[in-house]
Amino acid sequence: MLKGTYRVKTGFAEMFKGGVIMDVTTPEQAEIAEAAGAVAVMALERVPADIRKQGGVARMADPKRIKEIMKAVSIPVMAKCRIGHIAEARVLEALGVDFIDESEVLTPADPFNHIDKWQFKVPFVCGCRDLGEAARRIAEGAAMIRTKGEAGTGNVVEAVRHMRILNDQIRRLRDMSRAELVSYAKELGAPVEVLEMIQELGRLPVVNFAAGGIATPADAALMRMLGADGVFVGSGIFKSENPEKRARAIVLATTHYDDPELLAEVSEDLGEPMPGIAIEEIPQEQLMQYR
Amino acid sequence: MRIGVVAVQGDVREHLRALERLEVEAVPVRRPAELEGLAGLILPGGESTAIWRLLKWSGLVEPIEELHRAGVPLFGTCAGMVLLAKEIVNWPERFFGFIDIAVERNASGRQVDSFETEVEVAGIGTVPAVFIRAPYIRRAGPGVEILAEHRGQPVMARQGTVLVASFHPELTDDLRVYELFLKMCG
Numbered sequence: 086m087l088k089g090t091y092r093v094k095t096g097f098a099e100m101f102k103g104g105v106i107m108d109v110t111t112p113e114q115a116e117i118a119e120a121a122g123a124v125a126v127m128a129l130e131r132v133p134a135d136i137r138k139q140g141g142v143a144r145m146a147d148p149k150r151i152k153e154i155m156k157a158v159s160i161p162v163m164a165k166c167r168i169g170h171i172a173e174a175r176v177l178e179a180l181g182v183d184f185i186d187e188s189e190v191l192t193p194a195d196p197f198n199h200i201d202k203w204q205f206k207v208p209f210v211c212g213c214r215d216l217g218e219a220a221r222r223i224a225e226g227a228a229m230i231r232t233k234g235e236a237g238t239g240n241v242v243e244a245v246r247h248m249r250i251l252n253d254q255i256r257r258l259r260d261m262s263r264a265e266l267v268s269y270a271k272e273l274g275a276p277v278e279v280l281e282m283i284q285e286l287g288r289l290p291v292v293n294f295a296a297g298g299i300a301t302p303a304d305a306a307l308m309r310m311l312g313a314d315g316v317f318v319g320s321g322i323f324k325s326e327n328p329e330k331r332a333r334a335i336v337l338a339t340t341h342y343d344d345p346e347l348l349a350e351v352s353e354d355l356g357e358p359m360p361g362i363a364i365e366e367i368p369q370e371q372l373m374q375y376r
Numbered sequence: 377m378r379i380g381v382v383a384v385q386g387d388v389r390e391h392l393r394a395l396e397r398l399e400v401e402a403v404p405v406r407r408p409a410e411l412e413g414l415a416g417l418i419l420p421g422g423e424s425t426a427i428w429r430l431l432k433w434s435g436l437v438e439p440i441e442e443l444h445r446a447g448v449p450l451f452g453t454c455a456g457m458v459l460l461a462k463e464i465v466n467w468p469e470r471f472f473g474f475i476d477i478a479v480e481r482n483a484s485g486r487q488v489d490s491f492e493t494e495v496e497v498a499g500i501g502t503v504p505a506v507f508i509r510a511p512y513i514r515r516a517g518p519g520v521e522i523l524a525e526h527r528g529q530p531v532m533a534r535q536g537t538v539l540v541a542s543f544h545p546e547l548t549d550d551l552r553v554y555e556l557f558l559k560m561c562g
Contacts, residue, residue: 086493093490096387096547097508100421100455103385122429124385124422159467159481160423161509183487183509206488333433340384340406340430 089206094228097161097184097208098292101125101229101315105305105336106294108132108319110150112157114328121332125161125184127317128154133190133237134320134359137371143191145173148180155181163210168376169195178207184229185209189376190236190319202226212296214247214374216254216280217273219289224276230289232313233374234297237320239361241304243374244297248311251293258284297374300325300358302338302351309342326356377561380405380414382440384430386422386455390546394554408439416449416561419456421508421544424481427455428471437472444474449537449560457540458511465514475538476517483512483529484542495543497524497532500552505531505543512542534560 087093104124109115115126130146131139145166155162161183166173168187173194177185187200189212199222202209208228213219219230232251234244254273258280261269266284270277282290295308296317305316316339322332334351341347364372381391383404395402395418405411417440419427431437444450452460459471463478484490490508497503498521505526513530516522524532524541531542539560545553 086491088489088491090492092506092547093492093508096506096544097487097490099387099390099547100423100508102387102389102422103383104423104426119425122385122426122433124426160425161487178488181486181488208487333429336426336430337433341434 091228094208095291098210098229101294102292103340104315105332105339106163106315106317107322107332108317109154109323112153114323115154115158115162117329118322118332119158119160121329122336123160123332124315125163126154126158127163127165127186127319128182129165132320132323133373134239134324135237136190137237145170145176145191148176151177151180151182165191166200167191167194169193169198169200171200174200174205178205182207187211187227189233189373193376199225202228210294212374213251215250215273216258216283217275219251219293220273220275220279220283223279223289223291227291229292229294231294231296231317234295234299235364235367236297236373238298238364238367239300239321239324239359240364241298241300241307242364244295244299244308245311247374248295248308248313252312255283255288259287299335300361301355302334302348305335306338306342306348309339315339320359324359331355331358377401377415377558378403378413379558379561380411380417382417382419382427382431382436382456384434384436385427386420387544387546388420390544391418391420394546394551398551398554398558400558405436406434408435411436411439411443414443414448416451416557417443418557419450419452419459420546421454421456424455424458424471425469428459428469440472444472444537447537449539449557450474451539451557453541453544453546454508454510457542460538460540462517463515475533475535475540476520477513477533477540478515479511480514481511482509483514484510493526495524495526495531497553497556499523500556503545503550503552504548505545506547507531507543510542
Protein backbone atom coordinates (compact mmCIF):
# COMPACT_ATOMS: atom_id res chain seq x y z
CA MET A 86 0.00 0.00 0.00
CA LEU A 87 1.74 3.14 -1.23
CA LYS A 88 0.75 6.65 -0.18
CA GLY A 89 1.74 9.96 -1.75
CA THR A 90 2.86 8.44 -5.07
CA TYR A 91 2.88 10.60 -8.19
CA ARG A 92 -0.08 8.61 -9.53
CA VAL A 93 -2.07 9.20 -6.35
CA LYS A 94 -1.25 12.93 -6.52
CA THR A 95 -1.87 13.56 -10.21
CA GLY A 96 -4.84 11.15 -10.19
CA PHE A 97 -6.47 13.25 -7.49
CA ALA A 98 -6.03 16.36 -9.65
CA GLU A 99 -7.74 14.54 -12.55
CA MET A 100 -10.86 14.30 -10.35
CA PHE A 101 -11.19 18.12 -10.35
CA LYS A 102 -11.55 18.35 -14.12
CA GLY A 103 -14.56 20.24 -15.41
CA GLY A 104 -14.94 21.80 -11.98
CA VAL A 105 -14.60 25.07 -10.10
CA ILE A 106 -12.33 25.61 -7.10
CA MET A 107 -13.48 28.54 -4.99
CA ASP A 108 -11.60 30.80 -2.56
CA VAL A 109 -13.31 30.97 0.83
CA THR A 110 -12.39 32.75 4.06
CA THR A 111 -15.02 31.35 6.46
CA PRO A 112 -16.81 28.02 7.11
CA GLU A 113 -20.07 29.69 6.00
CA GLN A 114 -18.56 30.63 2.64
CA ALA A 115 -17.18 27.08 2.30
CA GLU A 116 -20.69 25.68 2.80
CA ILE A 117 -22.07 28.04 0.16
CA ALA A 118 -19.34 26.90 -2.25
CA GLU A 119 -20.08 23.22 -1.59
CA ALA A 120 -23.83 23.72 -2.07
CA ALA A 121 -23.13 25.56 -5.34
CA GLY A 122 -21.22 22.56 -6.72
CA ALA A 123 -17.58 23.54 -6.12
CA VAL A 124 -15.17 20.59 -6.50
CA ALA A 125 -12.89 22.01 -3.79
CA VAL A 126 -12.38 25.14 -1.75
CA MET A 127 -9.22 27.17 -1.14
CA ALA A 128 -9.08 28.16 2.53
CA LEU A 129 -7.72 31.69 2.97
CA GLU A 130 -7.66 34.53 5.49
CA ARG A 131 -8.10 37.15 2.81
CA VAL A 132 -9.11 36.85 -0.84
CA PRO A 133 -6.59 38.17 -3.39
CA ALA A 134 -8.53 41.43 -3.95
CA ASP A 135 -8.09 42.29 -0.25
CA ILE A 136 -4.44 41.19 -0.20
CA ARG A 137 -3.86 43.52 -3.13
CA LYS A 138 -5.70 46.40 -1.41
CA GLN A 139 -4.14 46.00 2.03
CA GLY A 140 -0.57 45.36 0.93
CA GLY A 141 2.04 44.18 3.45
CA VAL A 142 3.27 40.61 3.70
CA ALA A 143 0.70 37.94 2.86
CA ARG A 144 1.33 34.62 4.61
CA MET A 145 -0.20 31.17 5.04
CA ALA A 146 -3.60 31.35 6.77
CA ASP A 147 -4.04 30.70 10.48
CA PRO A 148 -4.26 26.88 10.97
CA LYS A 149 -7.37 27.47 13.12
CA ARG A 150 -9.14 29.04 10.15
CA ILE A 151 -8.09 26.20 7.87
CA LYS A 152 -9.26 23.56 10.37
CA GLU A 153 -12.65 25.26 10.75
CA ILE A 154 -13.11 25.21 6.99
CA MET A 155 -11.99 21.56 6.76
CA LYS A 156 -14.60 20.69 9.38
CA ALA A 157 -17.37 22.58 7.60
CA VAL A 158 -17.29 20.78 4.23
CA SER A 159 -16.96 17.29 2.78
CA ILE A 160 -15.24 18.39 -0.43
CA PRO A 161 -11.42 18.71 -0.63
CA VAL A 162 -9.80 21.71 1.04
CA MET A 163 -6.76 23.41 -0.45
CA ALA A 164 -4.58 26.05 1.21
CA LYS A 165 -1.85 28.38 0.04
CA CYS A 166 1.75 28.60 1.17
CA ARG A 167 4.33 31.18 0.14
CA ILE A 168 6.63 30.34 -2.78
CA GLY A 169 9.60 28.42 -1.39
CA HIS A 170 8.25 28.32 2.18
CA ILE A 171 8.96 24.69 3.03
CA ALA A 172 7.90 25.12 6.66
CA GLU A 173 4.47 26.57 5.81
CA ALA A 174 4.02 23.65 3.42
CA ARG A 175 4.91 21.16 6.17
CA VAL A 176 2.39 22.83 8.49
CA LEU A 177 -0.34 22.56 5.85
CA GLU A 178 0.55 18.92 5.22
CA ALA A 179 0.39 18.20 8.96
CA LEU A 180 -3.05 19.84 9.12
CA GLY A 181 -4.20 17.36 6.48
CA VAL A 182 -5.14 19.83 3.75
CA ASP A 183 -5.80 17.95 0.53
CA PHE A 184 -3.77 20.12 -1.84
CA ILE A 185 -1.22 22.93 -1.38
CA ASP A 186 -1.12 25.91 -3.70
CA GLU A 187 2.44 27.28 -3.76
CA SER A 188 1.10 30.63 -4.70
CA GLU A 189 2.29 33.96 -6.08
CA VAL A 190 -0.75 35.53 -4.40
CA LEU A 191 1.18 35.33 -1.12
CA THR A 192 4.48 37.17 -0.62
CA PRO A 193 7.32 34.92 -1.83
CA ALA A 194 9.54 33.53 0.94
CA ASP A 195 12.46 32.27 -1.15
CA PRO A 196 13.93 34.60 -3.77
CA PHE A 197 15.78 31.70 -5.49
CA ASN A 198 13.83 28.45 -5.31
CA HIS A 199 10.42 26.92 -5.29
CA ILE A 200 9.67 24.00 -2.96
CA ASP A 201 10.98 20.53 -3.86
CA LYS A 202 7.51 19.06 -3.99
CA TRP A 203 8.73 15.46 -4.47
CA GLN A 204 9.53 15.44 -0.73
CA PHE A 205 5.85 15.73 0.23
CA LYS A 206 2.95 13.27 0.43
CA VAL A 207 0.42 16.02 -0.18
CA PRO A 208 0.08 17.17 -3.81
CA PHE A 209 0.90 20.71 -4.96
CA VAL A 210 -0.55 23.03 -7.57
CA CYS A 211 1.63 25.85 -8.94
CA GLY A 212 1.04 28.81 -11.22
CA CYS A 213 2.60 29.43 -14.62
CA ARG A 214 2.66 32.14 -17.27
CA ASP A 215 4.20 30.01 -20.00
CA LEU A 216 5.49 26.57 -20.89
CA GLY A 217 8.91 27.12 -19.33
CA GLU A 218 7.41 27.93 -15.97
CA ALA A 219 4.96 25.02 -16.20
CA ALA A 220 7.77 22.59 -17.07
CA ARG A 221 9.96 23.81 -14.19
CA ARG A 222 7.12 23.40 -11.68
CA ILE A 223 6.41 19.90 -13.02
CA ALA A 224 10.11 19.06 -12.68
CA GLU A 225 9.88 20.15 -9.03
CA GLY A 226 6.99 17.73 -8.54
CA ALA A 227 3.84 19.82 -9.02
CA ALA A 228 0.85 17.48 -9.54
CA MET A 229 -1.31 20.20 -11.07
CA ILE A 230 -0.72 23.48 -12.89
CA ARG A 231 -2.81 26.60 -13.13
CA THR A 232 -2.18 29.53 -15.39
CA LYS A 233 -1.57 32.56 -13.16
CA GLY A 234 -3.57 35.37 -14.65
CA GLU A 235 -3.52 38.40 -12.35
CA ALA A 236 -5.26 37.54 -9.09
CA GLY A 237 -7.65 39.92 -7.36
CA THR A 238 -8.30 42.07 -10.42
CA GLY A 239 -11.59 40.68 -11.75
CA ASN A 240 -9.91 41.14 -15.11
CA VAL A 241 -9.54 38.01 -17.22
CA VAL A 242 -7.03 39.39 -19.73
CA GLU A 243 -3.92 38.00 -18.04
CA ALA A 244 -5.49 34.56 -17.59
CA VAL A 245 -6.20 34.56 -21.31
CA ARG A 246 -2.69 35.80 -22.10
CA HIS A 247 -1.08 32.97 -20.13
CA MET A 248 -3.34 30.28 -21.57
CA ARG A 249 -2.78 31.57 -25.13
CA ILE A 250 0.98 31.60 -24.63
CA LEU A 251 0.99 28.11 -23.14
CA ASN A 252 -1.17 26.71 -25.96
CA ASP A 253 0.97 28.36 -28.62
CA GLN A 254 4.19 27.03 -27.11
CA ILE A 255 2.83 23.49 -26.78
CA ARG A 256 1.67 23.65 -30.41
CA ARG A 257 5.15 24.70 -31.55
CA LEU A 258 6.78 22.03 -29.41
CA ARG A 259 4.69 19.28 -30.99
CA ASP A 260 6.37 19.58 -34.39
CA MET A 261 9.94 20.05 -33.17
CA SER A 262 12.81 17.70 -33.92
CA ARG A 263 14.99 16.49 -31.06
CA ALA A 264 17.63 19.17 -31.79
CA GLU A 265 15.02 21.92 -31.89
CA LEU A 266 13.51 20.70 -28.63
CA VAL A 267 16.85 20.89 -26.82
CA SER A 268 17.39 24.40 -28.10
CA TYR A 269 13.82 25.34 -27.15
CA ALA A 270 14.42 23.95 -23.65
CA LYS A 271 17.33 26.36 -23.33
CA GLU A 272 15.22 29.26 -24.58
CA LEU A 273 12.38 28.46 -22.15
CA GLY A 274 14.62 27.54 -19.22
CA ALA A 275 12.79 24.22 -19.11
CA PRO A 276 14.09 20.69 -18.45
CA VAL A 277 14.46 18.63 -21.64
CA GLU A 278 12.84 15.52 -20.13
CA VAL A 279 9.67 17.37 -19.18
CA LEU A 280 9.41 18.93 -22.64
CA GLU A 281 9.84 15.48 -24.19
CA MET A 282 6.94 14.22 -22.10
CA ILE A 283 4.78 17.20 -23.13
CA GLN A 284 5.73 16.69 -26.78
CA GLU A 285 4.73 13.04 -26.65
CA LEU A 286 1.39 13.75 -24.98
CA GLY A 287 0.65 16.93 -26.93
CA ARG A 288 -0.40 18.56 -23.66
CA LEU A 289 0.85 19.05 -20.11
CA PRO A 290 1.23 15.73 -18.26
CA VAL A 291 -0.86 17.14 -15.38
CA VAL A 292 -4.23 18.84 -15.10
CA ASN A 293 -4.18 22.54 -16.00
CA PHE A 294 -6.72 24.96 -14.56
CA ALA A 295 -7.11 28.67 -15.27
CA ALA A 296 -6.88 31.25 -12.49
CA GLY A 297 -6.48 34.95 -11.80
CA GLY A 298 -9.23 37.38 -12.78
CA ILE A 299 -12.19 35.08 -13.50
CA ALA A 300 -15.31 36.96 -12.34
CA THR A 301 -18.25 35.89 -14.51
CA PRO A 302 -19.73 32.68 -15.94
CA ALA A 303 -18.63 33.84 -19.39
CA ASP A 304 -15.05 34.29 -18.11
CA ALA A 305 -15.08 30.68 -16.89
CA ALA A 306 -16.52 29.46 -20.19
CA LEU A 307 -13.88 31.44 -22.12
CA MET A 308 -11.05 29.76 -20.20
CA ARG A 309 -12.57 26.34 -20.88
CA MET A 310 -12.87 27.19 -24.58
CA LEU A 311 -9.15 27.97 -24.53
CA GLY A 312 -8.43 24.51 -23.13
CA ALA A 313 -8.40 24.92 -19.35
CA ASP A 314 -9.46 21.72 -17.56
CA GLY A 315 -11.36 23.81 -14.98
CA VAL A 316 -11.13 27.13 -13.15
CA PHE A 317 -10.11 28.68 -9.87
CA VAL A 318 -12.29 31.59 -8.80
CA GLY A 319 -10.70 33.76 -6.15
CA SER A 320 -12.28 37.06 -5.27
CA GLY A 321 -14.84 36.74 -8.07
CA ILE A 322 -17.50 35.00 -6.00
CA PHE A 323 -17.46 36.37 -2.48
CA LYS A 324 -16.62 39.92 -3.58
CA SER A 325 -19.75 39.97 -5.75
CA GLU A 326 -23.26 41.02 -4.79
CA ASN A 327 -24.89 37.57 -4.87
CA PRO A 328 -22.24 34.91 -4.19
CA GLU A 329 -24.65 31.94 -4.08
CA LYS A 330 -26.20 32.63 -7.44
CA ARG A 331 -22.92 33.58 -9.09
CA ALA A 332 -21.10 30.51 -7.74
CA ARG A 333 -23.74 28.19 -9.15
CA ALA A 334 -23.76 30.05 -12.48
CA ILE A 335 -19.97 29.74 -12.79
CA VAL A 336 -20.15 26.01 -11.98
CA LEU A 337 -22.74 25.47 -14.73
CA ALA A 338 -20.82 27.64 -17.21
CA THR A 339 -17.62 25.67 -16.57
CA THR A 340 -19.35 22.40 -17.51
CA HIS A 341 -21.50 23.74 -20.37
CA TYR A 342 -18.96 26.22 -21.76
CA ASP A 343 -19.89 25.35 -25.34
CA ASP A 344 -23.64 25.94 -24.91
CA PRO A 345 -24.27 29.67 -25.56
CA GLU A 346 -27.98 29.48 -24.73
CA LEU A 347 -27.27 28.03 -21.32
CA LEU A 348 -24.52 30.62 -20.78
CA ALA A 349 -27.02 33.38 -21.57
CA GLU A 350 -29.52 31.91 -19.14
CA VAL A 351 -27.11 31.51 -16.21
CA SER A 352 -25.51 34.93 -16.80
CA GLU A 353 -28.83 36.70 -16.28
CA ASP A 354 -29.53 38.85 -13.23
CA LEU A 355 -26.53 37.83 -11.13
CA GLY A 356 -26.21 41.22 -9.42
CA GLU A 357 -23.03 43.27 -9.42
CA PRO A 358 -19.80 41.38 -10.16
CA MET A 359 -16.67 42.22 -8.16
CA PRO A 360 -15.20 45.60 -9.13
CA GLY A 361 -12.46 45.17 -11.74
CA ILE A 362 -9.03 46.76 -12.18
CA ALA A 363 -7.34 47.58 -15.49
CA ILE A 364 -3.92 45.89 -15.55
CA GLU A 365 -2.24 49.11 -16.77
CA GLU A 366 -3.34 50.85 -13.57
CA ILE A 367 -1.32 48.43 -11.42
CA PRO A 368 2.31 49.43 -10.81
CA GLN A 369 4.64 46.83 -12.30
CA GLU A 370 6.10 45.87 -8.89
CA GLN A 371 2.62 45.08 -7.58
CA LEU A 372 1.84 42.51 -10.27
CA MET A 373 1.68 39.08 -8.64
CA GLN A 374 2.28 37.06 -11.79
CA TYR A 375 6.01 37.92 -11.98
CA ARG A 376 6.71 36.40 -8.56
CA MET B 377 -21.30 -1.20 -28.73
CA ARG B 378 -21.71 2.36 -27.52
CA ILE B 379 -20.87 3.21 -23.89
CA GLY B 380 -21.51 6.63 -22.35
CA VAL B 381 -19.44 8.39 -19.70
CA VAL B 382 -21.18 11.03 -17.58
CA ALA B 383 -19.11 14.09 -18.46
CA VAL B 384 -20.41 16.97 -16.34
CA GLN B 385 -17.36 16.84 -14.05
CA GLY B 386 -14.59 14.40 -13.10
CA ASP B 387 -11.99 12.14 -14.69
CA VAL B 388 -13.99 11.58 -17.86
CA ARG B 389 -11.01 11.54 -20.23
CA GLU B 390 -9.45 8.54 -18.45
CA HIS B 391 -12.65 6.49 -18.78
CA LEU B 392 -13.06 7.43 -22.44
CA ARG B 393 -9.47 6.43 -23.13
CA ALA B 394 -9.90 3.04 -21.45
CA LEU B 395 -13.03 2.34 -23.53
CA GLU B 396 -11.30 3.43 -26.71
CA ARG B 397 -8.42 1.07 -25.96
CA LEU B 398 -11.02 -1.70 -25.86
CA GLU B 399 -12.27 -0.51 -29.24
CA VAL B 400 -15.67 0.42 -27.88
CA GLU B 401 -17.45 3.57 -29.07
CA ALA B 402 -17.16 5.94 -26.09
CA VAL B 403 -19.44 8.96 -25.74
CA PRO B 404 -19.17 11.78 -23.20
CA VAL B 405 -22.63 12.64 -21.84
CA ARG B 406 -23.53 16.17 -20.79
CA ARG B 407 -27.03 16.40 -22.30
CA PRO B 408 -30.07 14.09 -22.16
CA ALA B 409 -29.97 13.46 -25.93
CA GLU B 410 -26.49 11.96 -25.59
CA LEU B 411 -27.93 9.05 -23.58
CA GLU B 412 -29.70 7.64 -26.63
CA GLY B 413 -28.62 4.24 -27.88
CA LEU B 414 -26.23 3.51 -25.02
CA ALA B 415 -25.46 -0.10 -24.07
CA GLY B 416 -23.98 1.06 -20.77
CA LEU B 417 -23.15 4.20 -18.79
CA ILE B 418 -20.16 4.99 -16.58
CA LEU B 419 -20.27 7.48 -13.70
CA PRO B 420 -16.69 8.66 -13.23
CA GLY B 421 -14.58 9.78 -10.33
CA GLY B 422 -14.86 13.41 -9.31
CA GLU B 423 -16.75 15.18 -6.55
CA SER B 424 -20.07 13.43 -5.95
CA THR B 425 -21.78 16.57 -4.62
CA ALA B 426 -20.66 18.62 -7.64
CA ILE B 427 -21.56 15.90 -10.16
CA TRP B 428 -25.01 15.44 -8.59
CA ARG B 429 -25.81 19.14 -8.72
CA LEU B 430 -24.63 19.38 -12.32
CA LEU B 431 -26.71 16.32 -13.27
CA LYS B 432 -29.76 17.93 -11.68
CA TRP B 433 -29.22 21.34 -13.25
CA SER B 434 -28.49 19.72 -16.62
CA GLY B 435 -31.74 17.72 -16.60
CA LEU B 436 -29.92 14.37 -16.53
CA VAL B 437 -31.22 12.77 -13.33
CA GLU B 438 -34.57 11.55 -14.66
CA PRO B 439 -33.22 10.34 -18.02
CA ILE B 440 -30.55 8.31 -16.17
CA GLU B 441 -33.24 6.87 -13.88
CA GLU B 442 -35.17 5.84 -16.98
CA LEU B 443 -32.05 4.28 -18.46
CA HIS B 444 -31.62 2.24 -15.28
CA ARG B 445 -35.26 1.14 -15.34
CA ALA B 446 -34.79 0.09 -18.95
CA GLY B 447 -32.04 -2.26 -17.79
CA VAL B 448 -29.00 -0.44 -19.17
CA PRO B 449 -25.97 -1.37 -17.02
CA LEU B 450 -24.28 1.34 -14.95
CA PHE B 451 -20.74 1.41 -13.58
CA GLY B 452 -19.65 3.93 -10.94
CA THR B 453 -16.08 4.50 -9.76
CA CYS B 454 -15.41 6.38 -6.50
CA ALA B 455 -17.77 9.38 -6.73
CA GLY B 456 -19.78 7.30 -9.19
CA MET B 457 -20.21 4.65 -6.51
CA VAL B 458 -21.43 7.28 -4.02
CA LEU B 459 -23.96 8.48 -6.60
CA LEU B 460 -25.30 4.95 -7.19
CA ALA B 461 -25.49 3.88 -3.51
CA LYS B 462 -28.83 3.59 -1.72
CA GLU B 463 -27.51 5.16 1.46
CA ILE B 464 -24.65 7.46 2.44
CA VAL B 465 -23.87 7.08 6.12
CA ASN B 466 -22.11 10.41 6.61
CA TRP B 467 -24.02 12.72 4.28
CA PRO B 468 -27.63 13.97 4.43
CA GLU B 469 -28.37 13.63 0.72
CA ARG B 470 -29.14 10.46 -1.19
CA PHE B 471 -28.39 10.40 -4.88
CA PHE B 472 -29.56 7.74 -7.39
CA GLY B 473 -29.78 4.90 -4.87
CA PHE B 474 -29.75 2.11 -7.46
CA ILE B 475 -27.64 -0.38 -5.50
CA ASP B 476 -28.50 -1.63 -2.04
CA ILE B 477 -25.32 -0.58 -0.25
CA ALA B 478 -24.53 2.02 2.39
CA VAL B 479 -21.30 3.87 1.68
CA GLU B 480 -19.18 6.20 3.74
CA ARG B 481 -17.83 9.14 1.75
CA ASN B 482 -14.10 9.87 2.04
CA ALA B 483 -13.76 6.77 4.24
CA SER B 484 -10.10 6.25 3.34
CA GLY B 485 -9.34 9.67 4.82
CA ARG B 486 -8.01 12.91 3.44
CA GLN B 487 -5.69 13.10 0.43
CA VAL B 488 -2.48 12.41 2.42
CA ASP B 489 -4.00 8.97 3.16
CA SER B 490 -4.89 8.21 -0.47
CA PHE B 491 -2.98 5.18 -1.75
CA GLU B 492 -2.38 2.68 -4.48
CA THR B 493 -2.34 -1.07 -3.94
CA GLU B 494 -3.63 -4.27 -5.52
CA VAL B 495 -6.98 -5.91 -4.90
CA GLU B 496 -8.27 -9.36 -5.72
CA VAL B 497 -11.40 -9.08 -7.85
CA ALA B 498 -13.68 -12.15 -8.03
CA GLY B 499 -13.44 -13.80 -11.43
CA ILE B 500 -10.63 -11.49 -12.61
CA GLY B 501 -7.68 -11.86 -10.30
CA THR B 502 -5.33 -9.23 -8.89
CA VAL B 503 -5.75 -5.73 -10.30
CA PRO B 504 -3.93 -2.49 -9.49
CA ALA B 505 -6.21 -0.17 -7.54
CA VAL B 506 -5.87 3.56 -6.82
CA PHE B 507 -7.90 4.80 -3.85
CA ILE B 508 -8.36 8.57 -3.65
CA ARG B 509 -10.32 9.94 -0.68
CA ALA B 510 -12.23 6.77 -1.38
CA PRO B 511 -15.70 5.73 -0.24
CA TYR B 512 -16.02 2.31 1.40
CA ILE B 513 -19.03 0.01 1.48
CA ARG B 514 -20.22 -0.17 5.11
CA ARG B 515 -23.29 -2.34 4.53
CA ALA B 516 -24.54 -4.41 1.62
CA GLY B 517 -28.07 -5.78 1.12
CA PRO B 518 -28.79 -9.49 0.49
CA GLY B 519 -28.90 -9.13 -3.31
CA VAL B 520 -25.47 -7.54 -3.50
CA GLU B 521 -22.44 -9.50 -4.60
CA ILE B 522 -19.16 -8.26 -3.10
CA LEU B 523 -16.49 -8.57 -5.78
CA ALA B 524 -13.43 -7.21 -3.97
CA GLU B 525 -12.20 -6.28 -0.52
CA HIS B 526 -9.30 -4.27 0.77
CA ARG B 527 -8.17 -5.18 4.30
CA GLY B 528 -11.53 -6.74 5.04
CA GLN B 529 -13.42 -3.73 3.70
CA PRO B 530 -15.72 -4.29 0.69
CA VAL B 531 -14.59 -2.01 -2.17
CA MET B 532 -16.29 -3.40 -5.24
CA ALA B 533 -19.83 -4.74 -5.65
CA ARG B 534 -22.53 -5.66 -8.12
CA GLN B 535 -26.29 -5.92 -7.93
CA GLY B 536 -28.14 -6.79 -11.12
CA THR B 537 -27.10 -4.23 -13.74
CA VAL B 538 -25.21 -1.96 -11.36
CA LEU B 539 -21.46 -2.26 -10.79
CA VAL B 540 -19.51 -0.07 -8.35
CA ALA B 541 -15.90 0.32 -7.23
CA SER B 542 -14.30 2.47 -4.52
CA PHE B 543 -11.13 2.69 -6.59
CA HIS B 544 -10.21 4.04 -10.03
CA PRO B 545 -9.49 1.40 -12.70
CA GLU B 546 -9.39 4.35 -15.13
CA LEU B 547 -6.14 5.57 -13.58
CA THR B 548 -4.32 2.32 -14.40
CA ASP B 549 -3.60 0.52 -17.67
CA ASP B 550 -5.38 -2.64 -16.56
CA LEU B 551 -8.58 -3.04 -18.56
CA ARG B 552 -10.01 -6.18 -16.95
CA VAL B 553 -12.53 -4.35 -14.77
CA TYR B 554 -13.87 -2.66 -17.92
CA GLU B 555 -14.08 -6.03 -19.64
CA LEU B 556 -16.21 -7.23 -16.74
CA PHE B 557 -18.53 -4.24 -17.18
CA LEU B 558 -18.68 -4.63 -20.96
CA LYS B 559 -19.74 -8.25 -20.48
CA MET B 560 -22.68 -6.98 -18.42
CA CYS B 561 -23.53 -4.63 -21.32
CA GLY B 562 -23.91 -7.59 -23.68
